[in-house]
Amino acid sequence: MTRNLFDQQLDDLHQNMLRMAGLVEESIEKTIIALKNHDVKLAEKIYRGDDLIDDLEKIIEEQCLNLIVQQQPLAKDLRTISAALKIITDMERIADHSSDIAEFTIKMAPEKYIKPLVDIPKMAECAKAMVNRAIDAYIKQDVELAATVCTADDEVDELFSLIVLELTEIMKKCPDTVGQAINLIMIAKYLERMADHATNIGEWVIYGVTGKHRKYNNKLT
Template sequence: MPTRQKFDHELVDLRLKILDLGRIVNEQIGLAVTSMVNQDLELANAIVVKDLEINDLQADIEEQCILLIATQQPIARDLRKLVAGFKVSMYLERMGDLSVDIAKITIRIGREELIKPLIDLPRMSTLVQEMITVGLKAYVDEDCGAAAEMALMDDKIDKIYAGVFGELKAIMMEAPHKVTQANYLLFASRFLERLGDYCTNIAEEIIFICNGKRMDLNE
């Protein structure tokens, strides 16, 4: 197989692995919030265990990127694809860690009666999952415009987080006995807000592939 054809084949394989990683992480995020809403401890524990698969897949992607850079010595756009692919996988792995953190909060709350209906957390989760879906498609298509639009979706997540923060702060001031769980829910909302930030980081890598420029979409 000619060198260029082999390299292109490796790039396709790398892209497929990143898409698979994104799919698993996206699912983990949704399930983590579902476990909290339903206080499903069995599901929460399954999410913690599943994270090992995410770690292994990200390590495989990282190794492949390093090997291709070392052996193929790519330049220009090809090099950007490998650097961006590595960083996208790294962000996705960290997002998987945050889904585990949310699941662990579910476990800590246990069967204790919830201090408020969990409406905003699923809204945040839905937006994060939509961002991942848009981001993965933009990554495959190398769609700079779609990537930039992800920042607008992140703004919606930030606004919901601000509202949740205010509501939980008020609960803690009015009912000190609810402080512990309120703090848990505050951490969960913060993790979801951080997930949105990681999605915009992925968008930045897509833009980097397209034009070689670094942008900060979290400003």
């Protein structure tokens, strides 16, 4: 006995998850480009693009609830669907943070950066890769891959500490920079949270496959 309709519906769900993940990755990427290039136009586009992701989240949420009503999933299916419900929330938050950063980009557009941005794009790259891998792991139901996402979070955390330390030094030396330095710290913080959400996604993937919760990151609740 197979459940063709159910499997088809699960497949549809996965397609939408992939679409949402693609949009989220794109928004991270564009955020960094806008930040680096003082690109107000792009930043505004990111800001508006967030609505699309929000809509998709609603669609997927509804898909999941329908599946629960129609198919009464149990065991693996139940875990997959509940994981999807949690993952879309994390993805939506990541996209939110993208638009938060975009907001700062718009605010800081007229200013010249107090230092060349090196570590922040690195962090962003890292976060993007984590989201990418987490979604990949979800689709492939790959626990190993999901676990690498969780360990990658440490790298992001380190970069964050480094950035904070560096900016603190700059602020100490030159109090004029405080305004912008705080903004940059905020951006770094958002990136750090993005990575945390990506870690969460990884954890949900592991739960979906194995049924076990593994806490790699206790900073987020």
